[in-house]
Amino acid sequence: MKDNNSNTIRVLITDDSALAREVIKDIFRLTGDIIIVGEAADGAGAVELTQKLKPDLVLMDLMMPIMDGLTAIEEIMAHAPTPILVLSASLGDRDVNNAFAAIKRGALDVMAKPEGFATETVSRCFASAIIEKVRMLARIKVIRRRPSRSRGVPPSGPKSVEPHRILAIGASTGGPQAVMKIVRSLPADFNASVLIVQHIASGFAYGFAQWLSRESTIPIRLAKDGEEFLPGAALVAPSNCHMVVAGGRIKLTKDQPVNCCRPSIDVLFKSLAQEHGGSVVAILLSGMGKDGAEGLTHIRQRGGMTIAQDEQSCAVFGMPKAAIAMDAVDMVVPLGKIPLTISRLFVSRN
CATH class of the missing domain: 3.40.50.180 (Methylesterase CheB, C-terminal domain)
Structure with a gap:
């Protein structure tokens, strides 16, 4: 069910780390407009909950069990197109390559998780950046459209x-x-x-x-x-x-x-x-x-x-x-x- 408040942004968090999900929830509790409507610990759960809950945005980790984030993004964009923001574990070559593979599959943007993310040590800068990014991306309509004439x-x-x-x-x-x-x-x-x-x-x-x-x-x-x-x-x-x-x-x-x-x-x-x-x-x-x-x-x-x-x-x-x-x-x-x-x-x- 959609929230009656049109200004509310409904977010689904997908991450196999329970601590990471808690850190993200703590960040959004600082806002009055971003609410968490669901959590998934793997890509399969993200696909299911996206179709069921119809969130305004999905926060997606990539390295997860059962179904990884890349596969989940493909499934979501094929069956329930939704704005997706990828949180990359690091700026190492493998993680960055996966992040752009995610964009190719339909994710709108990427952010790197900051150092200390897994220990609940998150800077105000990151908190402010992810809040701003979620507010911006959640307004984007990711639907298939027929090409127009130039x-x-x-x-x-x-x-x-x-x-x-x-x-x-x-x-x-x-x-x-x-x-x-x-x-x-x-x-x-x-x-x-x-x-x-x-x-x-x-x-x-x-x-x-x-x-x-x-x-x-x-x-x-x-x-x-x-x-x-x-x-x-x-x-x-x-x-x-x-x-x-x-x-x-x-x-x-x-x-x-x-x-x-x-x-x-x-x-x-x-x-x-x-x-x-x-x-x-x-x-x-x-x-x-x-x-x-x-x-x-x-x-x-x-x-x-x-x-x-x-x-x-x-x-x-x-x-x-x-x-x-x-x-x-x-x-x-x-x-x-x-x-x-x-x-x-x-x-x-x-």
Whole structure:
């Protein structure tokens, strides 16, 4: 049964550690709007309780007996689609790889369990972060939707005729799967540089880059300060660093967050507009807030091509919506058609 209070967020906890479940419950007792409607000690229990209780969000551990979290996520998304937040045991390669495998199967986001989690020693920072994350993700509707038709937004002025040499991608909540779909479609001989800013929990950027690279025909890795960005390869902004371009090289900075984000999509897009203008194709994907919208405006004004993911294919339409409202977008395109759009844009100019 759903709670009569529409502001209440109903959460199902899945973790084989009883202590971990108690720690999470203690955190949510500090709120007035998040309630625990059920607990499961394995993936099979999570699948059953999700169908029975219809929670607003599932907190999912991955390494569990009987049925692991990855299998449970597949079952939930197939039969009772529900927002899922994965709590990763650590930032080790195996756990990070599993976390991105979970996103591929339908989980919306990941967080790392802090040190001391199993001993009830949880920082205020983690408690605040998970509360904020649950409130945000629980509002997302994870339903299957029919793809929509793309539509163009008339450009504000004439476009540059210079070749497209840079593909810039910005994404936030709901973005990892979208970014994956795009980079996986790029051919091995893609003759442009790819720069990616993905808002993701601190410490997961390296695993995100590895995950993308395994699925792509072009090499993808974390960006390094001072390196060149070359055609046929993709660079991902590291955790807690802004990524900008200057003089044909990558510059990583610890400047203040922009739009509460570091790395910020706006920071990258503005630097690309200033240095490369019409040679840039910039894409803004699913995400909360407005990061990237102003940067798209700069790129469009300098003659670059700007694309926003459409509402129907977004997990969260916040960032693309903000960009469209600012008249920063040349085309609004469903995710499934963005790869073809990229192919046409780069082939037509090269």
